[in-house]
Amino acid sequence: NAGVTQTPKFQVLKTGQSMTLQCAQDMNHEYMSWYRQDPGMGLRLIHYSVGAGITDQGEVPNGYNVSRSTTEDFPLRLLSAAPSQTSVYFCASSYSRWQGNQPQHFGDGTRLSIL
Amino acid sequence: GESVGLHLPTLSVQEGDNSIINCAYSNSASDYFIWYKQESGKGPQFIIDIRSNMDKRQGQRVTVLLNKTVKHLSLQIAATQPGDSAVYFCAENIAGANNLFFGTGTRLTVIP
Numbered sequence: 001n002a003g004v005t006q007t008p009k010f011q012v013l014k015t016g017q018s019m020t021l022q023c024a025q026d027m028n029h030e031y032m033s034w035y036r037q038d039p040g041m042g043l044r045l046i047h048y049s050v051g052a053g054i055t056d057q058g059e060v061p062n063g064y065n066v067s068r069s070t071t072e073d074f075p076l077r078l079l080s081a082a083p084s085q086t087s088v089y090f091c092a093s094s095y096s097r098w099q100g101n102q103p104q105h106f107g108d109g110t111r112l113s114i115l
Numbered sequence: 116g117e118s119v120g121l122h123l124p125t126l127s128v129q130e131g132d133n134s135i136i137n138c139a140y141s142n143s144a145s146d147y148f149i150w151y152k153q154e155s156g157k158g159p160q161f162i163i164d165i166r167s168n169m170d171k172r173q174g175q176r177v178t179v180l181l182n183k184t185v186k187h188l189s190l191q192i193a194a195t196q197p198g199d200s201a202v203y204f205c206a207e208n209i210a211g212a213n214n215l216f217f218g219t220g221t222r223l224t225v226i227p
Contacts, residue, residue, distance in 0.1 A: 004158075033214075042204065042217035043159070050213075058214065090158050099208045099215060100147045101166065106158035 002026050006091050006107035013081045013114050021076040021110050023091030031094045032074040033058070033104065034066065036087040043090065049074055050097040081114045088112070127224045134192040136221045138205035141186060147208040149215070150179060150190045154201045162190070162203075192223075200225045 007022045025032065033048040045058030049068040063085060065077040074093075078085060088111050092104035128134045140148075146167040151159035165172045165179045165188075172179050178191040188205055202220040209216065 035217075040219060042219045043206075044217075045214055048214065092158075097213075099213045100210065103149045103151075103161040103164055104215060105161065106151075108156070108158045 004091055004093055004105055004107035006089075006110050008110060009108070010111045011113070013078075013112065015081060015083060015114060017081050019078055019081065021078075021089055021091075021112070023074045023076065023107060024072050025074075025091075025093040025105075026072065027093065027095070027105070028071060029093035029095050029105075030071070030097045031099065031104070032068065033092045034064070034074070034076045035090045035092065036060065036085075037090060037109070038087050046076065046089075078112075083114045086112060086114045124219070125222045125224070127226055128195050130195060130197060130225050130227050132195055134190075134195045134199070134223060136190045136192075136203050136223065138188040138190075138218055139186060140188065140205075140207050142207070142209050143183075143186065144210045145186075145207040146210040148179070148181060148188050149206045150177075150188075151204045151206065152199075152201045153204065153220070159204060195223075195225050197225045197227060199223060 004025045030051050034046040035043040044060050047066040049055045052071050055066050088109045090109045092106045094102050094104045149164045150162040152162050153159045163174045163177050163179050176193045180189045202222050204220045206215040206217045
């Protein structure tokens with residue numbers, strides 16, 4: 001198993017550009033999520049999905065869209081990039097929809113800079 | 116957001132000593148806790164977890180202690196090695212919320 005794979009690893013964008021961060025998992029996990037990590041702050045949840053066709057907002061969803069057309073893939077779209085979205089983005093997954101008894105498995109992140 | 120926090124942002128220990136990393140939480144409805152290790156340039160890596168019906172859980176060289184009375188969680192690493200140098204996060208699930216809330220992390224530095 002490759003686990004959770006994120007692409008690209010690094011990206012630089014100009015303000016106003018759009019892009020999609022890719023996330024794929026090969027563990028047949030139901031739950032997938034996107035976090036952003038900023039200096040001095042804990043991981044903050046952007047969006048999550050408890051299964052194909054189901055998505056929901058997390059703590060900081062503004063400026064981001066997600067979709068879950070398959071169990072394996074959970075792309076994150078930045079609609080119009082802003083400097084405040086400069087961050088490291090992590091995708092994670094877990095086997096069950098329920099988060100009360102199992103850890104999430106993380107990818108190695110996408111480092112995104114918005115100029 | 117949930118106030119999952121850490122008492123100390125940095126911790127330095129001598130190689131071979133034991134390390135203790137602390138975490139405080141404020142929601143009494145939290146029912147599941149996880150410790151993660153994050154090395155530079157990598158994603159968080161699962162270390163150990165504990166449910167709220169337990170006080171202690173042991174893994175390989177690691178022990179997690181949960182004190183629900185004072186809402187405190189700790190990670191103990193025995194015989195700390197240079198490879199243990201990393202940032203350590205605690206995370207909690209609040210019953211009914213079905214999402215993890217993360218603390219800001221403690222940077223552990225092991226001195227050879």
